[in-house]
Amino acid sequence: MTASPVLFDQRGHLGLITLNRPRQLNALSFEMLQLIDAQVDAWLADPNIRQLALTGAGERALCAGGDIAESRLALEAGNPQLFYDFLALEYRLDVKLNELPKPYVTLLDGITFGGGIGLSAHASHRIVTERSRLGMPEVRIGFLPDVGGSWRLAEMPGEVGMHVALTAGTFGAGDALAGGFADAFVPSARLGELLAALETEAADEVVARFAEPAPEAELLPQRDWIDVVYRHERVADILAELDALSTAGQAAVGEAAASIRQMSPTSLEVTARLLRDARAEPGLRAAVAREYRVGMHLATAPDFAEGVRARVVDKDNNPQWRPARLEDVDPAEISRMFETDATAALFG
Structure with a gap:
């Protein structure tokens, strides 16, 4: 049986979303967006779910972005509307997650590019680790920093965001925190403990307790x-x-x-x-x-x-x-x- 590309678990009062394509660095397909969108709606209506969290399977990435291969097939088949529909669903979902009435904790552990930024960097509680590597590298493929990435980059201090955007650069935990892409640094070895605590405790208290001093910013x-x-x-x-x-x-x-x-x-x-x-x-x-x-x-x-x-x-x-x-x-x-x-x- 083929595993679902997204896993959903109710753990106590926590609704946990796990992107489950580790071999593809958890790249987002249209199906994954549909699954997440529907489950988030269900959890919003469930009073037993008090907060949500997002993580990625494997140790290399939260999410490397959208599934470019899927998008390419749609465009090559002469059906750009499929790609437009993908973008529209993705962008609406990113806004929905940003405006959730319940706490939403995201673990930006490992590679977090493009669509991964959209799902995670607009959350109420954003966690980075020593393995975090963030970026919006779309100019490398003739596209643009989307999923709200243009706004997040524009909000970075001075012209740092413009530098990152035009060079397709990446940055780590220190710059993510100083640049407004994250809220707290937690060592990757403690993420399991953090998720377990979220099953019964409020997100504000958990994140504050697990947060540690972050590495220095580089940019x-x-x-x-x-x-x-x-x-x-x-x-x-x-x-x-x-x-x-x-x-x-x-x-x-x-x-x-x-x-x-x-x-x-x-x-x-x-x-x-x-x-x-x-x-x-x-x-x-x-x-x-x-x-x-x-x-x-x-x-x-x-x-x-x-x-x-x-x-x-x-x-x-x-x-x-x-x-x-x-x-x-x-x-x-x-x-x-x-x-x-x-x-x-x-x-x-």
């Missing part, structure tokens, strides 16, 4: 150059400043420039605009509405198919972006992607 101490470089509106100007600074011998600066040059120019411009708009109009609902509208454009654009081919399928890491240069990205086309408000389409 925030680099704000002396990050805030200077990423203040520019145009990505081409950001790159130019990175190039100028890298000649002074700062290795991290040169690495950032090299990373950005590997990304889809269209996705880079879209992502920079998303983060600026998220600062002007913060909040999860506003963020996912923007991401949904722009994501529908990018889903059928050449770079998404090419990015998935190069990074996920063939793994040659040599995507042929169209256009290939930032200078050739049409600003008017980027603006058109943002014109329609998708709030009603998502939330009615």
Whole structure:
């Protein structure tokens, strides 16, 4: 018998969700989203369930993001509506989890990328460990930081979030806590004890009792150059400043420039605009509405198919972006992607 891709357990007063695809780093399929959505509704109606928690099977990841292979099949079959439906369900579920009237504790243990951020980083109680590695690396495949990630990145101190977004960078527990993606650090060896305590005790008390001092942040101490470089509106100007600074011998600066040059120019411009708009109009609902509208454009654009081919399928890491240069990205086309408000389409 094939195991369910999501496991649900009632343990005392706790409703526990376990993403159960460890070989795929718990990547999210459409079926998984449907299962979680239905079970959350059932637990919300059950007075015996006082709080919810989310974890991932295995020790490598909470969730590495959406199931790219599933999305690619839908698009290759000429049925982009299936992918749009996936995004809409995912975004609505992320908002539902963010607005739960019951405490919701998420364990961001191991890799937590993309869709994993959506399920976990908007929760009421977010736990990171020494194994945590967070990121929104969608510009690597010609897409955008979605599931509310554009808002979370925009809320990081200074320009750190812009740096992470444009370089497809990752960060650990220290930056997650300092940057607003997490609330407490708990060593991975104690997560089992924490979940057991949640069966009978209130989330606030449990998290406070298990929390320990976090590792030092790695990115925030680099704000002396990050805030200077990423203040520019145009990505081409950001790159130019990175190039100028890298000649002074700062290795991290040169690495950032090299990373950005590997990304889809269209996705880079879209992502920079998303983060600026998220600062002007913060909040999860506003963020996912923007991401949904722009994501529908990018889903059928050449770079998404090419990015998935190069990074996920063939793994040659040599995507042929169209256009290939930032200078050739049409600003008017980027603006058109943002014109329609998708709030009603998502939330009615």
